[in-house]
Amino acid sequence: LKSNREHERKAAIKNGFLADPDKPRKLKDAITPVGTCQDMCSEFERVSRIYERDVWAPEHVRNRTTSRSKRVPMESRMVKKFRRAAAGIDEQLPSDLRPPLVLQKTVDYLLNSLLSESKSLADVHHFIWDRARAVRNDFSIQQLTKVPDVRVAIECYERIARFHIVSMHKLAMPQKPYESYEWFQEREQLDKTLLSLIQYYDDNRARYRSPNEAEFRAYCIIFQIHAHVPDMEHRIQEWPEDIMWNSRVQTAMKLYAAAGTVRNYQGPMRPESTFKTAQQNWMGFWEIVKSPQVSYLMGCVAEVYFNQIRETAMQCIFRTFKQGGATRCRDWTVQDLVPALGFDTEDEVKSYIQAHRFQILTREDGKEY
Structure with a gap:
């Protein structure tokens, strides 16, 4: 496979499908790769990761009774991992990149099939989070311009954004849903997804209009609450x-x-x-x-x-x-604070204000304040 890979790289460079790293090229002459991989994960990556024992839990044959060490990799369930671009790493080949319809199939698998068969979101969240990032990377590298491809890209980005939004809510727990989960990383990937999505909307407005654009524009407005843009x-x-x-x-x-x-x-x-x-x-x-x-x-x-x-x-x-001195303000009862702080119950209010080191006392009429 490694030998075939080198032959493919040379052929792709010769035929103008891939840039020659040894020959400087002007930006206007840059080559945009076109994906040819028809699977959710290329054969080379599948074999490499199986050999390196880098097969994630959802990529094994489904058998909950089998111990982790005895699980069998199932290539049809393997999905391309995200990998960062870095110095010393060769540019991805066309056979590494998935074309739009394959990327759409991958998103369908991740957000429909895999989620529905899992016990909880937390069980597969990190896997989907990583693989969705790889999906976006494949779209980005190929710089799609054809309207059918742009439509597929927008639909995939919209679904991935919804996944991140739901995950931020569902996995916002007092304790981490799993060891490596970080809320800020979820938010970071959502921000990047929305940024790319808005760029797709703006760049292709004259050729294609997504029926869901208003939905995602609305999310972007709400996300500006922390920044409060004066000219919104x-x-x-x-x-x-x-x-x-x-x-x-x-x-x-x-x-x-x-x-x-x-x-x-x-x-x-x-x-x-x-x-x-x-x-x-x-x-x-x-x-x-x-x-x-x-x-x-x-x-x-x-x-x-x-x-x-x-x-x-x-x-x-x-x-x-x-109020100064020993005088205490009794105007705000715990009951009043329920709607003022957006809680559902008085117990939630008590937990919140006690966490902020406020005392809860009782008035003569029996109401807590």
Whole structure:
């Protein structure tokens, strides 16, 4: 296989399918590789990883009674691993790269077949996370321009983005769902996926319009809550009217605006400060989140900023109603804090405020504050 690989590389360079690393080339003359691999994982990688004992659990014959050391690799279940581009590593051959329809089949397998047969998301999450990254890398290397290929790429990126959004919600646990899981890496890959997706939308608008563009534009708006872009409304007005006035985009803007009333962003030269706002500013954010207009996935995205809103609300309450000396403010009962902090029960409020080192006392009327 190694010998065949060298012959393939020389032939690809000779026929203009691959750039010669020993010959400088102008950017305008750059060669874009075209994938020819018809499997989810190339034969060379399958054999190499089996030999190196680098076969992941989902790539073995399904038999839960067999010990890990005795599991048998199943080549039809093997999916290309992500590998970083680095000095000293040869450029991928056409036989390493999967064309769009094969990449689509791979995404179908990962997000339909593999997920449905697994006990939980955590069991296969890291595998899918890595393989989805490799899928995006194959798309990126091939720089697709044909409309049918672009359509497939956009659909795959949209599905991968949804996977990351759901994973951020489902795997946000007090304890790690598995040892190597890192929430920030999930968010990082989601950001990169959305960035590429938006570029696909913008670059191909005259040739192809995804029916799901408004959905993902809405997610991007919500993800700007932490940055609070001053000219967000102006930017949205530059989008096509059907996107700008889409109900999801409008709901996302309401969420964005509600979150923006909680914090006062002074500009790039001054740090942000907290408004001494009234209770309804926080209530407005939570009411929108609970409304039918917010889809499950939009709720998952907004959840990223729940603690930010809660912490700001607690700071506002403390600073606004703080009294000097031994006098204590009894205006905010635990019951009042349930909607103000976006919780469902008083027990959740108690756990949260106690974690922030606030005391819970009882008034004469028996209500906790």
